[in-house]
């Protein structure tokens with residue numbers, strides 16, 4: 259009897275467990291509807307056969323329907339020469355690309371210097387899971403040893419698109435930028451992993467420009483250039499809970515190359531950690547005449563670990579002192595708030611605001627910024643910076 263009771267309990271528990279696990283798994287997995295498996299179009303997970311045509315066919319098939327569709331890339335390694343997805347004649351506003359496998363880029367000698375995987379004028383596209391391997395090593399070696407190397411391909415680009423969601427995607431060893439969001443609206447990158455060596459050239463993690471409503475959340479970014487770089491014409495950006503390092507930090511700029519340039523507005527960077535990066539949070543503008551601006555930026559709850567320039571505004575960017583005829587830093591910087599920033603600086607100067615003489619930074623707020631250097635506190639220097647704390651004393 260005892261045996262049978264315990265047996266009964268065991269079975270009961272097993273059933274409950276199965277139901278609970280089943281329910282949890284089901285609610286977590288993306289809803290796969292109207293599945294278009296690229297294997298159906300001849301894709302082979304052998305790392306050699308070109309998958310370009312299979313992906314294009316799957317895209318065409320998804321676009322021909324106006325019901326939500328899932329393009330599915332199964333496990334395995336798929337060689338992909340290039341993929342260009344245009345949404346202009348696409349009837350579908352809900353295409354989910356689910357990747358379980360790895361997509362392998364071609365050798366840099368046979369890539370175009372634009373995007374390897376490029377979406378243009380698409381609406382309602384999501385990508386989840388998968389690994390994009392840009393195979394940048396040979397190109398970086400070329401750049402390190404000889405001139406005349408191609409610039410290389412950006413791994414994943416979205417142009418002129420809207421309502422985009424990218425989750426749990428991994429991008430490794432991009433030839434140039436890992437991801438570019440340009441001319442887009444309402445884009446969310448969540449739980450992504452970006453990885454390339456700290457010395458790989460121009461491998462920015464996420465580059466955003468001419469876009470509005472872009473969020474980068476809960477992501478790991480280790481790369482050779484900016485973890486996130488923000489170019490002209492960007493507004494309403496939200497960057498939260500990212501781990502950056504190695505890399506060059508989160509950078510607004512370089513701005514102000516052009517005289518007429520759209521500004522950067524309403525950017526929040528919060529709850530993030532920077533480890534052994536070149537910069538933490540940076541705003542960088544050319545020492546050139548420009549009507550550009552940066553306004554309404556909040557940097558909040560940040561941790562710096564051994565960062566060379568944890569907090570920096572540099573309005574005198576002009577490599578080689580060329581192309582800056584009057585050395586006037588035209589970009590107007592205003593309403594920048596630094597709040598609760600702690601940790602360690604690798605340099606004695608932990609906060610450096612080097613603003614324009616002609617157009618001083620205004621509305622700078624510094625609250626609870628405390629960085630250590632060695633056994634003491636890091637210093638701060640402020641030039642042409644006006645604001646609540648900065649104007650009284652530029653101490654941190």
Ligand SMILES: *[C@@H]1O[C@H](CO)[C@@H](O)[C@H](O)[C@H]1NC(C)=O
Nearest residue numbers: 471472493494495496524526
């Ligand atoms: C600033 O951007 C955030 C999204 O990042 C948005 O929720 C908020 O409404 C924007 N604020 C203004 C004043 O536009």
Ligand SMILES: *[C@@H]1O[C@H](CO)[C@@H](O)[C@H](O)[C@H]1NC(C)=O
Nearest residue numbers: 601626627628629630635654
């Ligand atoms: C700054 O941080 C150091 C070390 O973490 C600490 O000893 C010091 O009290 C802090 N200063 C302020 C003003 O918070």
